[in-house]
Every structure is written in structure tokens, then in C-alpha cells.
Amino acid sequence: MEQNKRPETMQRITTKELADAFIAEQVEAVRAQVGDKKVLLALSGGVDSSVVAALLIKAIGKQLVCVHVNHGLMRKGESEAVIDMFGKELDANLVYVDATDRFLDLLAGVADPEKKRKIIGAEFINVFADEARKLEGIAYLAQGTIYPDILESFKAAEGKKAVKSHHNVGGLPEDLNFELVEPIKLLFKDEVRVVGEALGLPHAMVYRQPFPGPGLGVRCLGAITRDRLNALREADAILREEFANAGLEGKVWQYFIAVPDIKSVGVRNESRYEGWPAIIRAVNTTDAMSATIEEIDYALLHKITDRITHEVEGINRVLYDLTPKPIGTIEWE
Ligand code: XMP
Secondary structure (H helix, E strand, C coil): CHHHCCCCCCCCCCCHHHHHHHHHHHHHHHHHHHCCCEEEEECCCCHHHHHHHHHHHHHHHHHEEEEEEECCCCCCCHHHHHHHHHHHHCCCEEEEEECHHHHHHHHCCCCCHHHHHHHHHHHHHHHHHHHHHHCCCEEEEECCCCHHHHHHHHHHHCCCCCCCCCCCCCCCCCCCCCEEECCCCCCCHHHHHHHHHHCCCCHHHHCCCCCCCCHHHHCECCCCCHHHHHHHHHHHHHHHHHHHHCCCCCCCCEEEEEECCCCEEEEECCEEEEEEEEEEEEEECCCCCCEEECCCCHHHHHHHHHHHHHHCCCEEEEEECCCCECCCCCCCC
């Protein structure tokens, strides 16, 4: 437990110089810990796992094996970006697993949000464990644990109840008895970002908005269907593109689309056109415990509405969610 406590004397990493010193220290520590053994990492493409990947590539190169599991609930272009950055640019040892069918088959007909989270979390471990068993000579498991995760587990140990089961990745099965490598476990998120940039990761990757582990699974509300999931993915890509064009990327904490399992009547080409509504959610927060609404400019809202209703098959309305947290949570499920 003690090595999981951030020493009071530890300086906040706010500059490139401090980040470089941290990186040099961790490179040495990782090399000393793992020697010539192989290390496995689940690389989601989120900030934390990406920074760990870049740090370990620097420390041990091809001794690191990254596994990217595409659960079919990623945003548009996300898995491709992971392959381009880590597989091609950084020439990492990357295993890409398209497990879309495994996940979507298991989720078919499941409407309860917590059940969906549990299925996604458990299947993620199954897929990852299957890949780990295929690989030879792995002795260590690297994780992008950061200090807020550790503080959260201290809270859980005191018996405080969570609103949602956010921590979707549990432990691996017992036959996979790896030792852990957690090089950023004493860092706060802002420090992880400074370290990521010092490692040469692109700004957009390091300042990427938070994305839940169950991905679009908790934004395709109720029981997930492939057609509604696709509509959600396309609408979300338009929202992100328009926010980027308007200079809002990196300025708004989190912005996304949710698509509920309801249809309304619309009209298209003078004919009845039933479709789902796309709900825009854009919030600001410092700690995700409470959140306020980003006041999106009306011209931008109109543009997004126009594009989504014209370009996305199956969507015939766009709604703007004005609910703060509390009373709403950030996600709809
Ligand atoms: P809520 O919806 O509880 O979300 O206000 C707070 C923050 O947590 C993210 N979130 C999740 N992250 N697994 C995750 O890793 C989850 O199941 C999950 N649910 C919500 C949410 O996107 C927001 O940043």
C-alpha cells in the first residue's frame, strides 16, 4: 500500500524539463524491474494507456507487446488511429483484435446499463486473456493506472458506494499470473498529459476528451442494435468534427452524442420518415463529480443539426441536453 501513496515531497510535473526527468527515472526503473522479460499492455488508445505504451517503447522497445481490442464500441476512426500511431509510426509490437462480433452478440437484447457494463468489462478480460495465452514468454502486465484510480480504491476500501460501476477492467484469470508494471500510478491526469507530450505523442491524442471504457455501448441507450450504433458513431463523428472546426476541441471537457431507443415521426422527400433522435451532450467539469453545460453557439447547433439529419441514416431529430450534473450524470447510462 505504501508504494501506492504519493510522497508529499513529490513535485507536480508541470514542465517539459520535469517530465523529461520523470521519463528518464521511469525508463531506468522499468528496465531494472523487467530485465529481458516481455511485458503485455492493453492499449485502448486513451491517454493513460497511450502514455504508458510510449514510455515502455522508449524503455524496452519490442519487449513490450501491445494488444488493442476493438470491442466494436469505439468511436469512428479510433482503432485506425491506434494502429497508425503505435503499429506504424512508433513501430511497436502491436496485436490488433477485432472482437466486434463477440461483444455485439453478447449484448444483443440487453437493455440494463449495469448489465451492459458488466458484459463489456467481462468480455474485455476474456478477449484480452485469450490473446495473452497465445503469446509466449510474457512475465509482466503494464497498466495505465493513475493516482485518481488509486484514491478511488482507497475510497472503495472505506465502503463508499459508487453511482455506476466505472471500473470495468477487473483482474485477469488466475492462470495469467503476471506481475504489474504501473509507471504512471502516482501521477494526476494533467501530469500524464505533460509526460505524454514530452514523449512526443501528438497533442490531440494527449488532450483527447475522456471516453468511457464501455465506449459507445453506454451511449447507444437500451439494447444495442448495429444500425443504431452505426448511426450514433456517424453522428458523433460529425459533432466532433464541427467542434474541432469551431476551435472547441480541448476547450470543452466532454462532448458526444447519445441515441435513445425511441423513434419519432419525421418527413423526408415528402414522405413519412421515422427515425431516432441524436442527443447532443457537451459538459464542463474539473473532477467529473459535478458538471455544467457548455453553451453551444446557436449557429453551430444549427450546422450540426443540419449535417446529422442529412448525412446520418436513421436520425431525424437533434436534441440538445441542458441538464447539469447533478441531477443528470454526464453519460445517459
Ligand atoms: P457519469 O456518467 O458518472 O460520468 O457522470 C463521469 C465520467 O466517467 C465516465 N464514465 C465511465 N468511464 N467506464 C469508464 O471508464 C464507465 O463505465 C463509465 N461511465 C461513465 C464519463 O464518460 C465521465 O467522463
